[in-house]
Amino acid sequence: MFTVERAGENRLDIALSGKLDSDDMKRALDELVEKADGIKNGQMLFDVIEYRLPSLAAIAIEFSRLPSMLLFIRQFRKAAVLTDKEWIGKISELEGALIPGLDIKAFGHDQRQQAETWLNSDSA
Numbered sequence: 001m002f003t004v005e006r007a008g009e010n011r012l013d014i015a016l017s018g019k020l021d022s023d024d025m026k027r028a029l030d031e032l033v034e035k036a037d038g039i040k041n042g043q044m045l046f047d048v049i050e051y052r053l054p055s056l057a058a059i060a061i062e063f064s065r066l067p068s069m070l071l072f073i074r075q076f077r078k079a080a081v082l083t084d085k086e087w088i089g090k091i092s093e094l095e096g097a098l099i100p101g102l103d104i105k106a107f108g109h110d111q112r113q114q115a116e117t118w119l120n121s122d123s124a
Contacts, residue, residue, distance in 0.1 A: 001049075002028040004035045010042040011119070017049035022057035029065050036075050043119045044079040047109075048088055079104045080115035 002024060007013040012035055020028065036042070054062075062069070081092040081104060089106025096104025107115040 002031075004028070004031045006035050007045070010039050011045065012036060012039070012042065013045045013047070015047045015049060016051065019052040020054040020058045022055060022061050025054060025058035025061040029062065029069065033068065033072055036072055039075045042076040042078075044076055045115060045119060046079060046081045046083075046092075048081060048083040048085070051083070051085065051088055073099060073102060076102055078102070078119055080119050081106045082109050082112060082115060083107075084109050 001015070001017040002020060003015045005013045012032070014032075079092075079096065079102060081089060083089050083092070083106060092104050092106050096102055105115075105118055107118075
């Protein structure tokens with residue numbers, strides 16, 4: 001399952017649960033781009049409920065859309081990741097260190113309020 005909700009003028013709330021196949025990945029990427037239309041200096045809140053690696057076909061779809069995903073990412077300056085898996089948090093924050101202009105910070109599911117506060121703060 002992958003859902004994307006526009007939560008205000010410059011924010012997307014994204015929930016991820018389970019394993020994505022190639023059709024799921026196509027829908028997810030299309031929905032991300034569609035719902036991000038017009039966002040500048042945006043924020044994302046990822047809720048990783050249950051994560052399983054996507055299928056190889058899904059990963060191939062993601063790589064095939066890399067140019068459009070790079071344009072998508074430039075619309076955002078902050079992303080908070082809610083997860084109870086420490087390794088997902090560490091990988092998310094590493095990804096943020098590799099993407100110029102995007103700060104990613106991980107929080108536990110019980111820290112949603114702290115994540116919201118951080119997203120809305122001016123500090124990175």
